[in-house]
Amino acid sequence: MPAHDWDGRFSRMLGDLPEAAPEETASSRLKARVYSALVRAQQETGPLQSLTKCEEAGRGLCMWEKLVQISPIGEKAKEPFLCWTCHARVLGEHIEKAPIWWAHCPYADFQKR
């Protein structure tokens, strides 16, 4: 029985796969789903960063967030994950190339890149 180096052969073939193939791209749907899950997990440990501080950090707010931000309501009411009630989230999580175009919406941004 010839002594074939099966371990070596399979190692070369399967071990080289990740480096040999180009990086694959995740769907915008997956990014949307992971984003929603992550922000919800963040929310479970206490309030999210306020919209005003998010904006001050250099990232724009979407038009709905902006509306909430300038509304004469208490700051507590502005803390929740507002996207949870937005149809853009539902579309983004279920449809690739969903028809969402407004600026600074993470679900729209996931589809652009």
Added chain:
Amino acid sequence: MLFGKSIVHSQILSKTETTLADDMKLVSEVLLKDRKATAEFIERYTDSVYSYVRRRTMPRADVVEDLVQEVFLAAWHSLGNFRGDSSLRHWLLGIARHKVEDFYRMRLREHEMPDEIDGDISEWAVTPAFEEGLDQKLNLEKTHQVLARLPEAYGLVLLWRYMEQRSVREMAERMGKTEKAVERLLARAREQFRKEWNHAGA
């Protein structure tokens, strides 16, 4: 002005352009639960994690998305421990590796191990087509196709052993099986792979 020109949206850098300073800044913002920074975190690293997980779960493409989500949730729970000793991408892939191995272990534990190597398993009966394919490292697509056609346990045990480069002993310990049982499963998996490879043609 209500919807005036907003602050310039932060540039999304490619993985190769991100620096440790970028990583540390992003991590601190995510830890502050800045939802916009969290979106950037997802945008910047999901492709890498997805690609890593997908290649290691080829026979089970249906579990990739759940595993990717688990990686990011686990990352969130231990993000406070990120010290920047390696890049954020590398750190995330470390978590992905654990998740993938947990998946292998869980699925293979459930698999009934063969008692004996069957009489028809003849790894020494090498055919030219298989030799050529292995030696030239050719045809990634064919490798993916063959792995996808194998029974789940065969595909996973091959990926765990040869892609993750885990020793039989490590695998046996994690699966709660004997080394002999793992060796037998590997022998069957290799044989089935070889048959499928030759059946698939050039």
